[in-house]
Amino acid sequence: MTSSAPALVLLNPRAAGGRAAALGHALAQWLQVHAPGASLRTEDGIDAARRLITGLDAGTRVVLVGGDGTVHRMLPALLERGCTMGLVPLGSGNDTARALGLAALGWREALAHALQSPASPMDVGECVAEGRTVVFASSLTAGFDSAVGWRAVHGPAWLSGLPRYLWATVGELAALRTWPMKITLDGAPMHEGQALFASVLNTPSYGSGMPAVPHARIDDGRLDLLVAGRFGRVGTALMLPRLLAGRHLSHPRVQTRPFAALQADCALEVPLAGDGEDAGSARTWRVGVRPGALSVVRRAS
Numbered sequence: 001m002t003s004s005a006p007a008l009v010l011l012n013p014r015a016a017g018g019r020a021a022a023l024g025h026a027l028a029q030w031l032q033v034h035a036p037g038a039s040l041r042t043e044d045g046i047d048a049a050r051r052l053i054t055g056l057d058a059g060t061r062v063v064l065v066g067g068d069g070t071v072h073r074m075l076p077a078l079l080e081r082g083c084t085m086g087l088v089p090l091g092s093g094n095d096t097a098r099a100l101g102l103a104a105l106g107w108r109e110a111l112a113h114a115l116q117s118p119a120s121p122m123d124v125g126e127c128v129a130e131g132r133t134v135v136f137a138s139s140l141t142a143g144f145d146s147a148v149g150w151r152a153v154h155g156p157a158w159l160s161g162l163p164r165y166l167w168a169t170v171g172e173l174a175a176l177r178t179w180p181m182k183i184t185l186d187g188a189p190m191h192e193g194q195a196l197f198a199s200v201l202n203t204p205s206y207g208s209g210m211p212a213v214p215h216a217r218i219d220d221g222r223l224d225l226l227v228a229g230r231f232g233r234v235g236t237a238l239m240l241p242r243l244l245a246g247r248h249l250s251h252p253r254v255q256t257r258p259f260a261a262l263q264a265d266c267a268l269e270v271p272l273a274g275d276g277e278d279a280g281s282a283r284t285w286r287v288g289v290r291p292g293a294l295s296v297v298r299r300a301s
Helices: 015-034 046-054 068-081 095-099 107-116 144-153 161-173 233-245
Strands: 007-011 038-042 061-066 084-089 120-129 132-136 139-142 179-185 188-195 197-201 223-228 254-259 261-274 277-296
Touching: 007 015, 007 046, 007 107, 015 038, 015 061, 015 107, 046 068, 061 068, 061 107, 068 084, 068 095, 068 132, 068 277, 084 095, 084 107, 120 139, 120 261, 132 139, 132 261, 132 277, 139 144, 139 277, 144 197, 144 261, 179 223, 188 197, 188 223, 188 254
Parallel strands: 007 038, 007 061, 061 084, 084 277
Antiparallel strands: 120 132, 120 277, 139 197, 139 261, 179 188, 179 261, 197 223, 223 254, 261 277
């Protein structure tokens, strides 16, 4: 089946540790045969790629070739123009793709699906931290998880996917910290005291497939908070296998709850990350949900 509908296929050459760049020629050949109405662009710079999207007609279908970092960087422009997002999963972390049912697809099947299949609405998270706004598709982390994400992004190129995040986690244990956080959800107190992390999930998984909140949905108009209280190095190391197996929610120091609005305060600077990308640090931050704000091409699981 061919598609002549106008669309932009945007390749992030830095995705998958730079390995995505080698796919450019094959993508161009496939599009010439199967989707002559689509155009392919390779943009290395974030600002240039965003300008490209904001120059499109409202509602244009944009197929991103990359992972969670690519989605995160392009999300503000996609929301601004009201574009429909398709996704070819090709990143170190593909948790948005997992939530969309795309992670197991090869690039040809994923590209065909992204160009030809109907779209549906997806919720988007928004964090306001001391004057700056961060929108996210998969997760907003605060604390240990953010530090692990930063270490993973700057890790060795030969590691990818879940092994990269496990390597980063082991490394971060050496500098383990907790933060005194006060968190309210929808105006009601939820947590007050030391916390290893306070992560907000829109997708069921983060960190390249770790099932953080297996019951989370991307279209229920809610986000899910995952809080881990005071943990030492040994406790954190023992919790990791439970997290990988999806059995962490039964731990007495781990809590999760859905919400529409979150307020967090801490006496110390807490590192933040959106979709695994560094979002600076803050002592106060608010998180809310934009129900159905992004039109996405998904696949039934």
